Amino acid sequence: MAVVSERPYTSEMSARSVSKAAGSGQGSAEGPKTRSWKSRLLAIGACVALLYCALLAGFDYAMHQPPERFGSVMMHVGPAPFLLFPFETMWKSARDGHLQIGDIAPDFTLPLLDHSGSATISSFRGTKPVVLVFGSFT
Amino acid sequence: MLNQLYQEYKDRVAFYVVYIAEAHPTDIWQMQSNIKERVLFRNPTTNQEREEVASSCVRRLHIAIPALIDSINNRVEQEYTAWPDRLYLIGTDGRIRFKSEPGPFGFNPKNMAGALHAIGS
Numbered sequence: 001m002a003v004v005s006e007r008p009y010t011s012e013m014s015a016r017s018v019s020k021a022a023g024s025g026q027g028s029a030e031g032p033k034t035r036s037w038k039s040r041l042l043a044i045g046a047c048v049a050l051l052y053c054a055l056l057a058g059f060d061y062a063m064h065q066p067p068e069r070f071g072s073v074m075m076h077v078g079p080a081p082f083l084l085f086p087f088e089t090m091w092k093s094a095r096d097g098h099l100q101i102g103d104i105a106p107d108f109t110l111p112l113l114d115h116s117g118s119a120t121i122s123s124f125r126g127t128k129p130v131v132l133v134f135g136s137f138t
Numbered sequence: 139m140l141n142q143l144y145q146e147y148k149d150r151v152a153f154y155v156v157y158i159a160e161a162h163p164t165d166i167w168q169m170q171s172n173i174k175e176r177v178l179f180r181n182p183t184t185n186q187e188r189e190e191v192a193s194s195c196v197r198r199l200h201i202a203i204p205a206l207i208d209s210i211n212n213r214v215e216q217e218y219t220a221w222p223d224r225l226y227l228i229g230t231d232g233r234i235r236f237k238s239e240p241g242p243f244g245f246n247p248k249n250m251a252g253a254l255h256a257i258g259s
Contacts, residue, residue, distance in 0.1 A: 067159050067212075067221045068181065071167035088243050095240035097219025105228040106217040110156065110206035113192055119154060119206055122232060129235070129257060130152045130228040131250065133140055133203060134220035137195035138162040138169075138177055 052084075059085055063094035105130075139247040141202045147254055155205040157192040158215040161222035161242075185210050225250045229257060 059081055062073040074081070081087055099106070109120040124130050144153045162169045163181035172178065182188035189207055196205055208214045215221050223241035227250065228234055236253035238244045 068166060074167045092239050092243065095219055099218065099234055099237060101234055101237060103234050104232050105226070105234050108214045108217070110208060110214060113157065113189065113196060113205040113207055121228065124152050124230070125232045126230055128150065128152045129230055130154065131254070132218070132226040132228070133153070133155045134158050134215065134218060135155065135223035135241070136158055136160045137191055138160045138172055138179055
């Protein structure tokens with residue numbers, strides 16, 4: 001008859017089992033208070049992350065709007081976007097535009113400020129390159 | 139630097155300032171730097187108003203480059219996604235040879251100088 005040896009059952013083992021069942025923390029990794037604190041922190045973190053993503057998406061949308069509309073947004077939010085978001089990266093993407101190097105430049109005719117006439121961009125084809133400096137005073 | 143480029147290349151290259159919608163008018167998105175420098179203008183709502191601000195700009199900044207005025211509907215600015223400022227170089231074939239990144243971060247006349255040099259103007 002084979003004898004199966006097994007560890008003798010001790011009173012220490014019994015005490016450990018009872019404390020585990022009771023959830024007193026003795027001998028376990030974390031108690032209910034720690035788990036609750038961590039869950040709360042995780043939930044808050046998730047909310048903050050979600051809020052940040054929503055604000056980021058909203059601001060990116062604003063950056064794609066016409067200048068006056070974007071300007072109105074910036075008037076109300078102040079310098080916060082510069083601190084919170086990767087402003088320059090977002091700006092360069094939002095304002096990239098559809099024209100690419102190699103595209104035919106859109107033709108236009110505009111009046112000269114000094115009222116001496118007007119200029120048509122396509123009139124320079126075959127003769128001179130054209131530099132356009134877009135900007136304003138403010 | 140743009141005035142310098144203009145003086146250097148004006149015999150071989152056509153230069154134009156295209157005056158567009160204000161970047162920081164007082165009634166929309168005013169900047170502290172503009173307040174300090176007394177560059178205070180409301181957002182023009184007519185071609186005439188834009189012309190007046192543009193004239194002030196050319197005068198005070200001593201801009202030598204001939205200036206064109208975009209119409210108040212901002213058609214050309216929209217075509218070129220030029221706001222608030224931007225640089226383009228168009229070759230003799232009518233194709234875009236250089237397009238700066240959008241201003242203010244990408245408005246760099248040195249890059250334009252490099253592009254002018256590269257096309258051998």
